[in-house]
Amino acid sequence: MKFNVLTLFPEMFDPIKQSVIGKALEKNIVEINLINIRDFSKDKHKKVDDTPYGGGAGMVIRPDVVYDAYKSIKDSNAKVIYLSPQGTTLNQKMVEELSKEESLILLCGHYEGIDQRVIDKIVDKEISIGNYVLTGGEIPAMVLIDAVSRYIPEVLSEESTKEESFSNGLLEYPQYTRPEVFEGEKVPEVLISGHHENIDKWRKQESVKITKMKRPDLLE
Ligand code: 4F9
Numbered sequence: 001m002k003f004n005v006l007t008l009f010p011e012m013f014d015p016i017k018q019s020v021i022g023k024a025l026e027k028n029i030v031e032i033n034l035i036n037i038r039d040f041s042k043d044k045h046k047k048v049d050d051t052p053y054g055g056g057a058g059m060v061i062r063p064d065v066v067y068d069a070y071k072s073i074k075d076s077n078a079k080v081i082y083l084s085p086q087g088t089t090l091n092q093k094m095v096e097e098l099s100k101e102e103s104l105i106l107l108c109g110h111y112e113g114i115d116q117r118v119i120d121k122i123v124d125k126e127i128s129i130g131n132y133v134l135t136g137g138e139i140p141a142m143v144l145i146d147a148v149s150r151y152i153p154e155v156l157s158e159e160s161t162k163e164e165s166f167s168n169g170l171l172e173y174p175q176y177t178r179p180e181v182f183e184g185e186k187v188p189e190v191l192i193s194g195h196h197e198n199i200d201k202w203r204k205q206e207s208v209k210i211t212k213m214k215r216p217d218l219l220e
Contacts (some may be wrong), residue, residue: 001099001152002031003145004064004073005021007108008048010034012138016145024155032145033073037061040068058112066118070105078103079124082114083137087126090144092166094127098144101149106144117126129168169218170211173203 007014013034017025024030041048042065047170049059079101088094098104107114107123130142149155165172176187190202211218 001029001101001149002033002075002078003141003148004033004035004075004078004104004105005108005141006035006037006069006073007136007138007141008037008061008110009108009136010036012136013142016142019076019153020097021146021149024149024152027154029152029154030145030149035068035069037065037179040065040072052112056112060112061109061114063118063121064122066107066114067121069122070107070118070122073105074106075103078105080105080107080122080143082109082119082126083129083140084106084109084126085128085131085133087128089128089130090147092147095144095147096151098148104148106137106141108141110136112136166184166208166218170207171215171218173206173210 007013013032016032021030025032038046038048047064049061051059052058081104083106107119127140127144129143134140150161176191180187180192188202190198193199
């Protein structure tokens with residue numbers, strides 16, 4: 001899977017090159033192609049934004065610079081996703097669908113936004129990661145890359161995506177490890193019984209109980 005990212009701040013993506021995603025990048029299972037929008041400015045001061053027509057606070061990113069950056073990406077048939085609070089809120093089902101794509105183009109805005117004309121021209125899907133405003137689309141793009149990469153074969157073991165929260169519509173059951181007694185609290189007896197059928201049954205019951213308690217909306 002290749003993520004092409006259009007951004008004014010490519011250095012912001014350094015943190016995602018760690019841990020599980022870092023390993024996937026090393027193995028070339030996942031690729032992150034960072035395109036600095038500023039490289040496509042024709043201005044001698046590398047300016048990419050300007051004041052909004054009609055007035056108002058902040059700056060707007062010029063459509064021509066974004067369009068030139070977009071055209072520099074070879075994967076011309078890749079879906080273009082614009083990370084924006086106006087988008088559809090990302091959920092696990094969308095994440096799984098996106099993981100089936102060969103290549104994606106993630107457009108990150110900053111400041112007051114991007115000229116609407118280039119959004120209308122190139123964007124296929126607007127995605128939000130929640131109902132709050134950030135300083136830009138870079139962190140949401142990283143959230144999407146992280147969530148989607150987990151579904152690429154061999155990034156994780158298959159069991160980890162099968163058992164986890166949401167994939168079966170329920171939250172995950174609680175996990176325990178050694179020591180058997182911690183601060184006077186014992187590990188649930190069934191888990192040390194070695195009786196796998198009972199363990200599966202207990203875990204399912206706990207999943208339902210926890211979902212009812214913490215996220216009843218998931219059961220509706
Ligand atoms: C994008 C917020 C996606 C939430 C982009 C400012 C954003 C965002 N989800 N906020 N630019």
